[in-house]
Amino acid sequence: MDFFKAVSVEDGQSAIASRLKGYALESEEVGISECRGRILSEDVVSRENIPGFNRSTVDGYAVDSRDSHGASSTIPSMLMLVEEVEMGSAPSKAISRGQTSYVPTGGMIPEGADSVVMIENAEKLDEENIMVYKAVSKGQNVILKGDDIREGEVVLPKGKRLTSHDIGVLATQGISKVKVHRKLRISIISTGDEIVDIDEPFETGKIRDINGYVLASRVEELGGEVERKVIVKDEFELLKREVAESLANSDIAIISGGSSVGAKDYTHDVINSFGGEGVFIHGVAVKPGKPTIVGMAGDKMVFGLPGHPSSSILLFNIFVKEAMNQINGTIEKEKSAYCVMDSNFPSSSGKRTYQMVSVYEENGELRAAPVFGKSGMITLLSKSDGYIEIEPHEEGVYSGDRRKVKYF
Known part of the structure; x- marks a missing residue:
């Protein structure tokens, strides 16, 4: 592998994707109170129609729309009131032509009705008679059974990262648990003699660990889990030991810094020291972020990202994010x-x-x-x-x- 034989972004992504084929995560079942941000490992299929009945979207009078045709403030339609439907209860009577029932917002409309006249467009003359002053069309002010979700429909597809809105969909179906991929475990190793953690004494010439925290946060945003986050000095044996410990319990290791060709840039050699294929990308034809490394340490993938924060997060988005999405089978729209x-x-x-x-x-x-x-x-x-x-x-x-x- 020639140092800095830079590859294009597309070639780099393709090379990574080919090595991750067949890499699958186990599934686990979690409650819907804990599933936000998790990635579905199987389709969620609706158990029932939503809504489960024809319901009104307004307070008003359920009618056969034909009875309202031609109604106006000067020539209203007169209908017979047969029932006032209570919220949460089913109508006890169907309506026929010339009849109506009062229905509250969200209430179930009776058989025989195909629309609802808003209450402000009608007037109750007495206990039995209603005047309608505005015509409605078929289906107006009504949500029909199954309009929102049909029984047997895939409502949340495999690979979807669950949001708070998705949890609402699960709740409407009475689904309390879903199957998701276990979290992808990632270790982050910040390298450099000059790097100190944020709670360590700060001296001139030192730099606080920025990348470790930024990358860890990004991993968690994408539904991953930070297995360990460490800082290591620029020594070959120390870095190799940290990589070995990281890979023992992680799916992916990220090394921040040490990816160039300086005297103390050991990422390339450390990856190769684990056997297997070793480094297959060293240098990407981008600015910023050219000194990027990707390799296989045994059967685990290791990313060596540039030490500069802006370059590091850019290359994370280009390569690591794509790798995480591939492993998870994530269906995600680009923002x-x-x-x-x-x-x-x-x-x-x-x-x-x-x-x-x-x-x-x-x-x-x-x-x-x-x-x-x-x-x-x-x-x-x-x-x-x-x-x-x-x-x-x-x-x-x-x-x-x-x-x-x-x-x-």
């Missing part, structure tokens, strides 16, 4: 929006450039402004909403261009 660029700026010819941007709205239009700074600056992340991709053949971006912004 993105097309924005108008508000200024000109150049890119690095021959490399795919990832430019951080902030997004704002102006005159009802989404616009994006580049966020500049050196890759070691953590504020590049805090000031940015996402990034745009500039292809290798492009010289840069022009003011007024519409670009897809991928949100973090």
Whole structure:
């Protein structure tokens, strides 16, 4: 493997995907109070129709819509009131032509009715007679049985990351437990003689561990579990020991820093020391983030990400996130929006450039402004909403261009 024989993003993703084929996680059953953010390992199929009966969406009078045709404030339709349906109870009477029943919002409409006249468009003359002042069409102000969910329908597909809204769907079906993939276990190793944890004494020349916390948070956002998070000095044996301990209980190991070709950049050699295929990517044709490593240490995948925070999280999104989604079989829509660029700026010819941007709205239009700074600056992340991709053949971006912004 030649150092920095840079591959394209697409080739890198393809190489990773091919090595993860067949990698499957076990399933476990969890209660719906604990399943938010978890990834379904099987389809959830509806047990019943939702709603389970025809119901009104307004307070009003259930009618055969034909009885309201032509009704107006000057020539109302007169109907006979046969019942007032109580909330949570089924109607005791069906209605015929010329009849109506009062139904509250969410209440069950009686047989014979196909629509509901809003209460403000009707007047109760006495205990038996109702005047209707506005016509309704068939199905108006009514939700029919099964309109929302049909019995036997796949309501939540395998691979979906469950949200609070999805939990509402489960609750409507009376489903108390679901099968999800066990959490993907990931270890994060921050390397460098200069790196100290946030609660350690801080000295001049030292750097607090930023990447360990940012990457750990990102893993958890994606439904993974941080098995261990450690800091290790730039020594081959120390790093090898930490990688070995990490891989013993993790599915993936991430090494932050030490992925370049300096005298103390040991990631490449450590991965190769475990046998198996070893490093199969060392260098990606992107800016920032060229010194990225991916390899197989035995039968486990190890990612060596750049030490600079902005580069690290970008390459995490490009490679590690994709790997996690593949293993989980995640069905996930990309969070993105097309924005108008508000200024000109150049890119690095021959490399795919990832430019951080902030997004704002102006005159009802989404616009994006580049966020500049050196890759070691953590504020590049805090000031940015996402990034745009500039292809290798492009010289840069022009003011007024519409670009897809991928949100973090």
